[in-house]
Amino acid sequence: MAEGNLDNQRLIKDTYIFNSRFFIKGSWKAIVLFTLLGLIFSIAYLLIAPSRYEAISQVRLALIQTNALTQPGGIPLEEVSSFIARMKFPTTYRQELINACGYKNRADIDYFISHDLQFIAPRGLNNILEIKVLGNSPDSAELCAQEVIKQAQSSQMEVLEPYLVAANEQLKTSNLRIDLAKKLVEKADKSGNGNMSAGYWVARDELSRSILEKDKATEQVNFMLSHNTKLISPIYVNTDPVSPKKILSILTGLFIGLFIGLAFSILRVIKFRDGLIEKS
Numbered sequence: 514m515a516e517g518n519l520d521n522q523r524l525i526k527d528t529y530i531f532n533s534r535f536f537i538k539g540s541w542k543a544i545v546l547f548t549l550l551g552l553i554f555s556i557a558y559l560l561i562a563p564s565r566y567e568a569i570s571q572v573r574l575a576l577i578q579t580n581a582l583t584q585p586g587g588i589p590l591e592e593v594s595s596f597i598a599r600m601k602f603p604t605t606y607r608q609e610l611i612n613a614c615g616y617k618n619r620a621d622i623d624y625f626i627s628h629d630l631q632f633i634a635p636r637g638l639n640n641i642l643e644i645k646v647l648g649n650s651p652d653s654a655e656l657c658a659q660e661v662i663k664q665a666q667s668s669q670m671e672v673l674e675p676y677l678v679a680a681n682e683q684l685k686t687s688n689l690r691i692d693l694a695k696k697l698v699e700k701a702d703k704s705g706n707g708n709m710s711a712g713y714w715v716a717r718d719e720l721s722r723s724i725l726e727k728d729k730a731t732e733q734v735n736f737m738l739s740h741n742t743k744l745i746s747p748i749y750v751n752t753d754p755v756s757p758k759k760i761l762s763i764l765t766g767l768f769i770g771l772f773i774g775l776a777f778s779i780l781r782v783i784k785f786r787d788g789l790i791e792k793s
Contacts, residue, residue: 540778547777551770555762564754568646568658570747575669576640576740577676578733587740589640590673596642597632599668610664614657615649630661641745651750658748666742673737680733687727694720 574596576587599605603622611618616625629647644661648654697716 544774547774548770551766555766562757565756566654567755568654578736610660613660669742684730690723
């Protein structure tokens with residue numbers, strides 16, 4: 514008798530686990546229902562979730578020049594990674610930028626940095642940075658991108674300031690030395706025979722050297738001012754929203770609904786099978 518019960522239990526297990534026709538016949542309604550529910554929820558999400566638009570821009574970071582002979586094209590003011598790290602600090606951003614990007618107070622800037630703002634350093638492009646900004650409309654995304662670029666320029670100008678101060682100080686010192694050397698040369702020229710003295714030639718050498726230093730300092734200042742952080746391509750705004758992604762959202766809803774339907778049906782069959790086994 515016990516052996517007959519065991520055979521009966523094995524038959525029930527085989528019937529309810531391996532019989533796909535039985536499983537489909539008893540579960541297709543639940544699977545379809547949950548799949549449709551997943552589709553409905555995904556459509557509801559698409560209707561509720563706000564559309565987000567992306568603005569993309571490329572900027573060239575600031576360059577400096579300390580030696581025109583060895584650095585004719587200049588060198589980066591700072592590493593791209595250092596600039597990106599600084600731009601991740603909430604205190605970097607001005608209130609005007611926060612308002613332009615659709616946020617009301619500084620407490621929201623953390624969300625903006627982590628969700629709506631992205632800095633990318635393209636491979637193979639030295640000192641070039643790609644900036645992506647999300648907005649609730651194409652116009653707001655473009656306005657926000659403009660403010661981010663202004664903030665990037667302002668941030669790099671703060672780093673550049675000591676170099677400009679040093680170059681301007683060198684320029685001021687060179688002008689003073691030029692004036693002094695000119696006075697000495699003019700005084701020697703007026704004396705008639707001063708050009709035969711050692712002091713005269715020292716003054717002439719000092720004048721020539723000071724003029725060269727002045728030209729060098731002037732070139733450095735002009736180079737740094739003309740090679741500050743600059744937008745190298747117009748801001749591109751996609752008129753199609755990048756979020757939420759319609760096809761992906763619908764497919765995700767269908768997949769989750771299908772998965773839940775299958776799981777529910779399998780658990781129900783197992784529970785029903787175990788009940789029959791207990792009765793047998």
